[in-house]
Amino acid sequence: MTLAKGTSTLQVNRTGNYTRVNNIWCTEKLQGSVVKCDMEPWLHPSKTDHITIITELEINLERTEPWAHKNFRAADWTRFRESLEKLLGVTDPPIH
Secondary structure: OOOOOOOOOEEOOOOOOEEOOOOOOOOHHHHOOEEEEEEOHHHOOOOOOEOOEEEEEOOOOOOOOOOOOOOHHHOOHHHHHHHHHHHHHOOOOOOO
């Protein structure tokens, strides 16, 4: 549980009572990355009883090298179709 024990997450419209119906779960590994997890009553949308919960994580992301995108416009489609026809010719048709 990431949200502190006893934190209210819902205010019943009819009675105004507070209760906790929402839980915020995360793995043990991710738990150490939680900077903040709390309700934000001033962000409470109108005509709803659920209170907004903000969870802030500090996660270091590894940079990766961009990969080359395939240029389908440069493909030799005639050769592709011929290869595909050969492969489909030796493949059994689907059975219904």
